[in-house]
Amino acid sequence: MAALDTVLAKIDANLDSALDRLLRFVEIPSISADPAYASECTRAAEWLAAELRSIGCAASVRPTKGHPMIVGTVRAARPDVPHVLFYGHYDVQPPDPLDLWETPPFEPRIAEAEKGKQIIGRGVADDKGQLMTFIEACRAFNETGGGLPCNVTFFIEGEEETGSPSLPAFLAANAAELKADMALVCDTNMWDRETPAITIMLRGLVLEEVVIQAADRDLHSGIYGGAAVNPIHVLARIIADLHDEKGRITLPGFYNGVAELPEEITRQWRELRFRESDFLGKVGLSIPAGEQGRDILELVWSRPTCDVNGILGGYTGKGSKTVLPAQASAKFSFRLVGSQDPYKIAETFRSFVKEHLPADCRAKFISHGASAALQLPFNSAVLSLARRALADEWGKEPVISGCGGSIPVVGSFKHDLGMDTLMIGFGLEDDRIHSPNEKYELSSFYKGIRSWARVLNALAL
Amino acid sequence: MAALDTVLAKIDANLDSALDRLLRFVEIPSISADPAYASECTRAAEWLAAELRSIGCAASVRPTKGHPMIVGTVRAARPDVPHVLFYGHYDVQPPDPLDLWETPPFEPRIAEAEKGKQIIGRGVADDKGQLMTFIEACRAFNETGGGLPCNVTFFIEGEEETGSPSLPAFLAANAAELKADMALVCDTNMWDRETPAITIMLRGLVLEEVVIQAADRDLHSGIYGGAAVNPIHVLARIIADLHDEKGRITLPGFYNGVAELPEEITRQWRELRFRESDFLGKVGLSIPAGEQGRDILELVWSRPTCDVNGILGGYTGKGSKTVLPAQASAKFSFRLVGSQDPYKIAETFRSFVKEHLPADCRAKFISHGASAALQLPFNSAVLSLARRALADEWGKEPVISGCGGSIPVVGSFKHDLGMDTLMIGFGLEDDRIHSPNEKYELSSFYKGIRSWARVLNALAL
Numbered sequence: 001m002a003a004l005d006t007v008l009a010k011i012d013a014n015l016d017s018a019l020d021r022l023l024r025f026v027e028i029p030s031i032s033a034d035p036a037y038a039s040e041c042t043r044a045a046e047w048l049a050a051e052l053r054s055i056g057c058a059a060s061v062r063p064t065k066g067h068p069m070i071v072g073t074v075r076a077a078r079p080d081v082p083h084v085l086f087y088g089h090y091d092v093q094p095p096d097p098l099d100l101w102e103t104p105p106f107e108p109r110i111a112e113a114e115k116g117k118q119i120i121g122r123g124v125a126d127d128k129g130q131l132m133t134f135i136e137a138c139r140a141f142n143e144t145g146g147g148l149p150c151n152v153t154f155f156i157e158g159e160e161e162t163g164s165p166s167l168p169a170f171l172a173a174n175a176a177e178l179k180a181d182m183a184l185v186c187d188t189n190m191w192d193r194e195t196p197a198i199t200i201m202l203r204g205l206v207l208e209e210v211v212i213q214a215a216d217r218d219l220h221s222g223i224y225g226g227a228a229v230n231p232i233h234v235l236a237r238i239i240a241d242l243h244d245e246k247g248r249i250t251l252p253g254f255y256n257g258v259a260e261l262p263e264e265i266t267r268q269w270r271e272l273r274f275r276e277s278d279f280l281g282k283v284g285l286s287i288p289a290g291e292q293g294r295d296i297l298e299l300v301w302s303r304p305t306c307d308v309n310g311i312l313g314g315y316t317g318k319g320s321k322t323v324l325p326a327q328a329s330a331k332f333s334f335r336l337v338g339s340q341d342p343y344k345i346a347e348t349f350r351s352f353v354k355e356h357l358p359a360d361c362r363a364k365f366i367s368h369g370a371s372a373a374l375q376l377p378f379n380s381a382v383l384s385l386a387r388r389a390l391a392d393e394w395g396k397e398p399v400i401s402g403c404g405g406s407i408p409v410v411g412s413f414k415h416d417l418g419m420d421t422l423m424i425g426f427g428l429e430d431d432r433i434h435s436p437n438e439k440y441e442l443s444s445f446y447k448g449i450r451s452w453a454r455v456l457n458a459l460a461l
Numbered sequence: 462m463a464a465l466d467t468v469l470a471k472i473d474a475n476l477d478s479a480l481d482r483l484l485r486f487v488e489i490p491s492i493s494a495d496p497a498y499a500s501e502c503t504r505a506a507e508w509l510a511a512e513l514r515s516i517g518c519a520a521s522v523r524p525t526k527g528h529p530m531i532v533g534t535v536r537a538a539r540p541d542v543p544h545v546l547f548y549g550h551y552d553v554q555p556p557d558p559l560d561l562w563e564t565p566p567f568e569p570r571i572a573e574a575e576k577g578k579q580i581i582g583r584g585v586a587d588d589k590g591q592l593m594t595f596i597e598a599c600r601a602f603n604e605t606g607g608g609l610p611c612n613v614t615f616f617i618e619g620e621e622e623t624g625s626p627s628l629p630a631f632l633a634a635n636a637a638e639l640k641a642d643m644a645l646v647c648d649t650n651m652w653d654r655e656t657p658a659i660t661i662m663l664r665g666l667v668l669e670e671v672v673i674q675a676a677d678r679d680l681h682s683g684i685y686g687g688a689a690v691n692p693i694h695v696l697a698r699i700i701a702d703l704h705d706e707k708g709r710i711t712l713p714g715f716y717n718g719v720a721e722l723p724e725e726i727t728r729q730w731r732e733l734r735f736r737e738s739d740f741l742g743k744v745g746l747s748i749p750a751g752e753q754g755r756d757i758l759e760l761v762w763s764r765p766t767c768d769v770n771g772i773l774g775g776y777t778g779k780g781s782k783t784v785l786p787a788q789a790s791a792k793f794s795f796r797l798v799g800s801q802d803p804y805k806i807a808e809t810f811r812s813f814v815k816e817h818l819p820a821d822c823r824a825k826f827i828s829h830g831a832s833a834a835l836q837l838p839f840n841s842a843v844l845s846l847a848r849r850a851l852a853d854e855w856g857k858e859p860v861i862s863g864c865g866g867s868i869p870v871v872g873s874f875k876h877d878l879g880m881d882t883l884m885i886g887f888g889l890e891d892d893r894i895h896s897p898n899e900k901y902e903l904s905s906f907y908k909g910i911r912s913w914a915r916v917l918n919a920l921a922l
Contacts, residue, residue: 203683207781216745221768222664222866225796226760228741229750232769232791236700239693280689284677286821289690299687307682308693309784310775315792320668320829322794322866323770330693331776333783335686360747368781405683405783 002144004457010140011449018136018449019110019119019442021051025090025128026108026121032067032091032162041067041158044090051135052154055142059154062174064166067091067158071177074138076148081460083151085180085419087409088131088187089160092123093434100436110442115193117442126433129440130186130425131156133448140453149460153180164408171416182382183413184455186448188425191272191399193441196390196451199423200376200383201302201402202410204336206346207368210235210353211329214361218314219324229358231328232313238356239330242306247291249306249334251348257339261302262378265400269297272399301402305335331368335404342370374410376420382459386422389454393447424455463605465918471601472910479597479910480571480580480903482512486551486589487569487582493528493552493623502528502619505551513615516600517608520615523635525627528552528619532638535599537609542921544612546641546880548870549592549648550621553584554895561897571903576654578903587894590901591647591886592617594909601914610921614641621648625869632877643843644874645916647909649886652733652860654902657851657912660884661837661844662763662863663871665797667807668829671696671814672790675822679775680785690819692789693774699817700791703767708752710767710795712809718800722763723839726861730758733860762863766796792829796865803831835871837881843920847883850915854908885916 002010011018030044031037045061045068052059052072059072070090095105103109108121119129141148155178159166171178191197214231215224244250261269276288276296290299299305313328315321334345346367353363376383378400390398403423410421426448432438463471472479491505492498506522506529513520513533520533531551556566564570569582580590602609616639620627632639652658675692676685705711722730737749737757751760760766774789776782795806807828814824837844839861851859864884871882887905888894 205783207783209781214746219744220866221766221770221794222796222864223761224744225768225794225865226751226764226766227737227749227757228744228746229748230768232772233700233704233750236697236769236772239697240701243694276688280821283680283685283689284821285675285689287690287819288688289694289819290687296688300684303687305682305687307686307691307785308697308775309682309782310777310786311693311697311772311789312777314769314771316771316773316790320670320792320794321770322666322668324768325771328772329777331781333682333686333781335683358748358750360741360745403683404686405681 002141002146004454006144007140007453007457008450010144011136011453014136014140015446018132019445022119022124022129022132022445023108025132026124027106029106030091030123030158031094032159033094038067041091045070045158048090048156055135055139056147057154064170066166069158069166069170070154070156071174073151073153074148076151076460077146078460081150082182083153083180084459085153085155085178085183085413086134087183087185088134088156089127089158090131090156091158091161092126092128093161095122095436097436102437118439119442119445120437120439122438125427125431125438125440127160127187129445130427130448133426133445134184134186134452136449137452137456140449141456149456151180153178167409168412168416171412175417179417180419183410183419183421185407185410185421185423186425187407188403188423189427189429190425190444191401193428193443194394195396196394196398196424196426197401198383198386198390198398199401199403201337202374202406203304203402203404204340204342204371204373205406206334206336206342206370208332208346208349209329209366209368210332211327211364212357212361213327213364215324215326218326221322221324224324228324229361230324231361232325234357234361235311235313235328235330238353239308241356242352247289249304251345251352253348254304254345257341258304259338261298265378266298268397268400269295272297300404302337304337304340307333309333336373338373338375340373342372346370371406371411374414374421376422380420382422385458385461386424386455389458390424390451393451393454424451426451463602463607465915467605468601468914468918469911471605472597472914475597475601476907479593480906483580483585483590483593483906484569486593487585488567490567491552491584491619492555493620494555499528502552506531506619509551509617512596516596516603518615525631527627530619530627530631531615531617532635534612534614535609537612537921538607539921542611543643544614544641545920546614546616546639546644546874547595548644548646549595549617550588550619551592551617552619552622553587553589554622556583556897558897563898579900580903580906581898581900583899586888586892586899586901588621588648590906591888591909594887594906595645595647595913597910598913598917601910602917610917612641614639628870629873629877632873636878640878641880644871644880644882646868646871646882646884647886648868649864649884650888650890651886651905652862654889654904655855656857657855657859657885657887658862659844659847659851659859660862660864662798663835663867664765664863664865665801665803665832665834666867667795667797667803667831669793669807669810670790670827670829671793672788672825673818673822674788674825676785676787679787682783682785685785689785690822691785692822693786695818695822696772696774696789696791699814700769702817703813708750710765712806712813714809715765715806718802719765720799722759726839729858729861730756733758761865763798765798765801768794770794797834799834799836801834803833807831832867832872835875835882837883843883846919846922847885847916850919851885851912854912854915885912887912
């Protein structure tokens with residue numbers, strides 16, 4: 001394997017041709033949601049497989065019931081190095097509304113912006129540019145001789161933007177081939193344009209719907225008001241009682257498995273000086289809700305939540321109707337962290353609801369899913385190596401971040417293949433992914449490639 | 462004026478012809494809701510005016526923008542007797558669904574039932590039979606010589622079943638003619654088939670809709686959950702906090718003007734042995750909600766309430782959506798009693814909501830109406846006289862009852878004409894008003910006529 005400096009020099013020398021390859025990739029309208037573009041998805045898969053072959057990987061295009069997958073493995077020259085699975089996706093969101101694009105979405109271009117050059121086109125940030133940072137890093141290793149520092153399996157799908165319907169079955173059928181020591185995913189953001197980030201926490205999710213049944217029919221509130229139980233009141237009491245006055249969730253045992261952050265992480269997040277007034281201000285709010293006394297990044301990245309996502313009961317049309325409704329229903333979601341048990345929490349929630357029911361009311365429960373949080377341990381060796389590698393490239397410590405939402409493929413890697421995932425990405429919050437005029441910073445692309453070279457190099461040490 | 466005994470004897474002698482007149486009246490399909498029956502409404506009005514003329518009342522049919530009114534006054538022979546306004550309505554509900562009628566709705570008949578004869582036909586209980594009890598009582602006075610014991614103004618409308626749209630303007634335009642010492646309304650029920658009732662309490666109603674606005678758009682609960690305020694939670698807390706753990710409403714000053722019932726009434730209601738298990742059991746409930754430690758009749762007749770009649774927020778379709786909604790809304794109704802001030806209560810409620818709002822949320826309020834409760838004083842002389850008169854006819858003390866709902870015309874009489882209303886009716890709970898096979902007990906009709914003769918006689922003493 002060549003020295004890292006040589007590889008980085010190669011990356012610098014290759015930049016123009018790498019950029020050209022990215023533009024060719026973005027030109028392929030691989031829109032997974034629209035059946036009219038199925039052949040374009042296949043074309044993108046074949047293009048990618050050819051790229052992988054050009055860097056010494058015997059990649060193949062694998063059919064599914066939907067759009068094809070690409071799988072290929074490159075073995076490192078040295079033995080006893082880690083085996084990583086790199087995941088990405090070649091499909092893109094539909095470009096609508098087309099009239100808001102300044103130039104056609106599949107005619108990518110380089111634009112000068114205030115803070116530097118940008119590459120513009122549908123899918124350039126999500127996920128084609130990000131995906132190519134990794135492939136170009138591998139190319140530089142390959143072209144400088146001696147092969148890759150780690151064993152690498154590429155696993156690239158074409159249905160991420162439509163919920164990855166073929167992925168679970170594909171993982172199950174190809175587990176032996178896809179199982180590695182860990183997964184790498186390049187589909188996340190940096191903290192800001194100068195500061196890289198490693199995402200190590202994804203919140204889990206429990207989705208529960210409750211229907212409360214009181215009387216067996218809607219009642220007239222003139223006749224029954226004051227005597228018959230109102231299921232909206234019962235439901236409101238349940239919702240109100242789920243949080244205490246400090247914003248903590250009151251379900252017994254709810255915080256089991258929720259650890260406090262390491263001091264170092266708390267300090268790092270505090271030093272980011274993330275302005276809650278900006279975060280909330282841009283959606284018309286100003287005061288953090290949720291648990292009191294906690295930093296807002298902590299709240300959205302590393303603390304569990306309970307929210308009602310929808311509620312319905314009685315008459316909701318125009319004007320008024322003096323009805324005591326027979327039913328009221330609500331959809332609840334719990335975001336989980338650490339090692340909170342989603343099934344236990346769903347069960348505790350159902351017990352909580354039942355304990356709140358008057359004896360002549362009933363509750364029906366519908367589960368809409370339950371998944372645990374995912375977390376790479378703070379003290380993992382891999383994390384330390386990746387942090388150092390990114391710091392070397394960017395001249396700044398990477399932010400160790402959480403993600404309030406979920407990335408389903410990371411859960412599949414954990415639960416189906418027993419692998420942790422290191423999520424490193426070079427997107428920026430203003431990349432307009434899923435929106436018109438999607439862009440990827442040229443600096444993200446260029447330093448992203450260099451970052452991956454450093455990370456792969458570090459993982460093999 | 463003839464002696465009461467003579468009048469009662471006349472009523473007995475007239476029963477067959479009275480019944481025949483009622484059947485002729487029910488034959489007229491005076492369906493106010495259906496424009497196709499407008500001429501039938503006019504025919505019913507003219508038929509009634511002719512009936513009134515036949516008992517010495519120079520009644521006239523008065524056009525409105527909708528169906529006509531009938532107004533006429535008979536002066537008593539004696540001076541210094543009270544002047545009463547008798548209100549009723551000649552219009553009926555549509556008879557649908559027609560196929561559930563055992564015989565055609567407008568071909569009334571007498572049927573033998575287990576507990577006695579019944580008159581069957583649309584509108585026979587609501588309100589044609591009830592209305593005719595009063596007219597037939599007046600007829601008996603007229604036919605026995607000497608005229609009526611009181612001055613009586615008849616005021617009969619044809620739009621009660623469609624919300625009385627022409628009534629307020631008609632009252633305003635004819636206030637001088639319609640103003641009397643008190644109003645009599647025969648559109649209510651007996652306690653049971655042996656026990657008459659006088660309704661002296663109608664609950665008032667305040668209708669308020671609240672829309673709570675949090676963020677300026679719907680948010681992703683993965684990104685904002687734990688940091689952004691959820692308006693459904695805010696609303697649930699408001700609803701929960703509106704009642705204390707004893708079922709009392711917590712709005713400051715809410716119970717101002719709510720008096721405890723006289724001991725005598727409490728005792729009477731307790732002795733009625735009204736079974737809450739029957740009342741609630743027939744709608745699938747078993748436990749009285751609302752204020753603890755109070756009898757169920759007290760709760761529905763004489764205590765104020767607060768109910769949410771509808772609630773809506775967030776995603777309420779199938780499955781789940783991890784949204785933090787921007788808005789949540791609910792429709793509230795307050796039933797009022799005694800001298801509770803509806804405007805003050807609406808104002809207090811709005812303040813209560815505002816005090817519950819996080820500083821970055823806003824509330825929009827929509828009023829759907831506010832009306833005070835109506836109550837004839839327990840110690841009114843008129844009430845005592847009517848109680849005695851009914852007890853003489855039925856051999857049982859009448860129940861002094863409340864009505865949980867509202868009867869708008871009674872409010873208009875109070876507020877527009879400054880008159881209290883005595884509500885005496887002979888309907889039974891199982892009369893199937895508004896439903897197929899509506900019936901009126903022959904005993905209700907017959908003893909209803911006799912009852913009014915006694916009441917009119919008593920009021921003049």
